[in-house]
Amino acid sequence: MEGASPATFRPTWQQGVGHGLYLGVFGAAVSVTTGVLAALLWSRPPAWMWAALIAAPLLVGAVAGLLAGRRTGIEVGDGGIRTSSVFEEGVAPWSHVVDLRAERRGRRTVVSVYLDSGATVRLHAPYSGGLFAADPQFELKVCALSHLWRSHRFGGLPG
Template sequence: MEGASPAKFRPTNQQVLGHGLYLGALGAVASLTTGVTVALFGSGPPGWMWAALVLGPLLLGAVAGMVAGRRTGVEVGEGGIRTSSVFEEGEAPWSRVVDLRAERRGRRTVVSVYLDSGASVQLHAPYSGGLFAADPQFEFKVFALSHLWRSHRFGGLPG
């Protein structure tokens, strides 16, 4: 199976939107706090500005979440597991991976890769959680990742 295209795992559209709205909600709280502070110590913003203080950050967060979500993911190929996100990238060659399992971390179930050095790496995708973070295909994706790891660790891909 030489030259097979790598398997790619990315956050779902629902997860991307949820992450963006979460960031937008944090921005909306910050902008509303600023608006309330200004209103307490002087003349407050006009009525339409309050709507802009809420909707602006929410929309900006949704767009930022979509852009970041498309750059975040995991690529599994012949060389190993490569992770990428907006801020960092990493690679774990198959020779260093000793275990791969789904684990509960906070409110999410994520995939962790354990290396021969004793370190563990949490993959950016796939993951599953509540509401917008739910991934109905999570178990299938974990099974596919586990199968790819076992195939490389114990004798190559079947062909």
Template sequence: MEGASPATFRPTPQQAFGHGLYLGVLGAVASVGMAVIIALFGSGPPGWMWAALVLGSLLIGAVAGLAAGRRTGVEVGAGGIRTSSVFAEGVAPWSRVVDLRAERRGRRNVVSVYLDSGASVQLHAPYSGGLFAADPQFELKVFALSHLWRSHRFGGLPG
């Protein structure tokens, strides 16, 4: 298993797009809110500018979500589980992982890794939820993660 390439789990393109749209909506609310405040104290932007504020924010958010989705993920290899996101990275060596399971957190099903220190780490991928967060292969990915963990934890499966 030492020579095998690591397994990688990333948000699906649909999940990355949905996350980007969410960020885009937040940006649209902020930009339209700022434009409303400016309009209250002076002349407001022209009519076409309101649509540009909303659509531009949504477009920028969707593109940013797709770009961030390529950097966010989990890599499982011989050394352990490596998580990466836009802002941070972390490694959990196999010797510290005592349990790995799928859990319901809010409106999503996520994979949590429990460490020997008692801490739990929620993996960035795979996950599944409603609408854009749905991943039809979530159970297969959890099974693959569980199999990899058990193989490293217990020294492989009997043949």
């Protein structure tokens, strides 16, 4: 299976929207604070301006979360596990992977890869949590990852 295409895992669209809304709340807090300061210093803005100061950052955050979710994820291929996100990329070759398991980190269950150097790499996907972070197929994805790792560790994929 030398020419097999790599398996790809990315956050679900709900996870992307949830992450974007989470960041959008901070943007809305900053814009409303700025609006309050501007209203105190100058004049009263119209009522629609307050709605825009709240809704615009949330909408921008949701769209940005969806776009970032398409860029974030992992590819599992013959060479190992390649992680990618908006800000960083990395590779964990199969020869360095000692263990792969699902772990609870805060309010999420994530997949961690343990390397022979003692380092731990937390994968960007798959993960599961509450509300928007839930992934109904998380267990299937972890099972597939585990199968691919074991197949590469103990002699490659069956032909």
